[in-house]
Amino acid sequence: MLTPPDPQHQYVVALSRLIHQGNALFKQYDRLSFIIWNRHHHDKAVQSHRDFQAWVDHAKSDLHPADHDEFCTILAEGDSISWERAWDIVTGTIEHVWENQQEAYSIGQRCIMKRFLRLRDYLKALRIRLAPPSPLSADFYQQFADQFHRMSPDMIDELFITSGCMIQYWIPPYKPQTKQSADRAYGWLDGLNLYMPDSLVAMVETVYQAYRDYKRFPRDQTLDPIQGALRDLKLADTKPSLLTRYELHPRVVERATLLWQIGEYDTALSQVCIELDNAVKAKSGLKEDGTTLMRTAFSPKKTRLAIDPRFGNQQGFMDLFAGVMDAIRNPRAHHHKSNLSADEAIEWLAFLSALFRVLDATIINTPDETEARGT
CATH class of the missing domain: 1.20.120 (Four Helix Bundle (Hemerythrin (Met), subunit A))
Known part of the structure; x- marks a missing residue:
């Protein structure tokens, strides 16, 4: 009914x-x-x-x-x-x-x-x-509407409806625009603010992600003005972050939280992998990166970063660190889209968090010590 x-x-x-x-x-x-x-x-x-x-x-x-x-x-x-x-x-x-x-x-x-x-x-x-004014600023309205300047009103309606909106959510916009497409987008934002004020930001995020998928945006272009504005609105919410609740490694939380809050789970993983790569490079003093860096830094023969024995053996963790670069970071660096769910992504972030803690506990060998170990 x-x-x-x-x-x-x-x-x-x-x-x-x-x-x-x-x-x-x-x-x-x-x-x-x-x-x-x-x-x-x-x-x-x-x-x-x-x-x-x-x-x-x-x-x-x-x-x-x-x-x-x-x-x-x-x-x-x-x-x-x-x-x-x-x-x-x-x-x-x-x-x-x-x-x-x-x-x-x-x-x-x-x-x-x-x-x-x-x-x-x-x-x-x-x-x-x-109907109080929308929390979305006038600049956000304009930036959001500009995305649709080459789309017909029917295409814009379809984008919103397939994202979970109902057609009656559209209302005549508060401010008329010079373009039909902008008028249509403004009307949807006004209507969502009227009918769904508590989930306005989440719904706009969903629509914008659908637009990005429609336009085949590269996955690494996440911090544009629109997503930055949505991120700031989310940060104003004092609810505890899922990442904070699980007490992940601080560098994981710092790197992933903003992306997590706007639903960019794949990009969050990619950015944490880059952070791990930078952390290994900084601690080892090596200039390589990615898989080569990991196999050099954690090599059992010429070890630059020695694994604490309580975690496991050197060879195994060399393979784990190198595998992360090869299996997680590299595909996403080439815009691979896996559409991970929040539950799947948190499990991988927890795995990366564990590797950060293993890295924190590693013992640094000087080049002379590394050469001596190799002989």
Whole structure:
């Protein structure tokens, strides 16, 4: 059985539609005050009046009684020229002799556009009160929408719906954009903030990852502005990290946490492997990297880093360290995508954490000692 629509949600959607239509009207007729004095633009002035009045009538029919009364009060406010009289003058319904162009500009700006903007701003204030602004910044909205600039609205809808959204989550965006694709993306973000505020960031992460998969982004391009913004929002949450809860090695936690929180499990593994490689290089003093580094540093014959016997033998750990580079780091360095689950990834991170602890306990042999051991 479907859940009945939430009346407040429906009201917010109605307000959003009015604001969106009002913004479009303002953008379309923002030069109205410069043309109404010219008789050649009479037809355009009449059409403008019809559009603006239709918007006002629509608002009156949609608003709740108390809000309707306040809206009408604003509409009636002003100087000696009322909203209706101003339009009568503009459209030529009543005779009016223009003294100069400035008078026409004044009537258009003072009596029509200024009052219209007050009405629109009143609707905005209502909407904000009922649906608080999104935690996603204006810059994030713009960056996110820019990703879809070559996608049709239908493709954008499909991307959101296949990521778990419902089509009714889309609402007319709070701010109209110049491009259809940006309008569509803005509307989805506004709708998700209305219908799913508690899981907004997680849902946007899912959609963005679906977009990255659709565009076949390289796996190592994770800390772009969008994911950085999502990461910062996640970090603001004080819930304990899964990595912290398992008390993994500090270098694993430091390197993997940010990527883990945005669901980039493969990249988290890759970055921890790079951290392990750097740690072995720094402790051994060797210049190689990857598999070659591990086989040189932990070689049983010319040992640079001696394994603590309580963990196991030198040969076995040389193979483990080298195997990590060959099996985990190298494929991901070439954008291999394994789609690990969180449970699978935490197990591999725990394994890497154990190798870090083994490395911490290794004994450093000087080059002279290594040569002597080799002989």
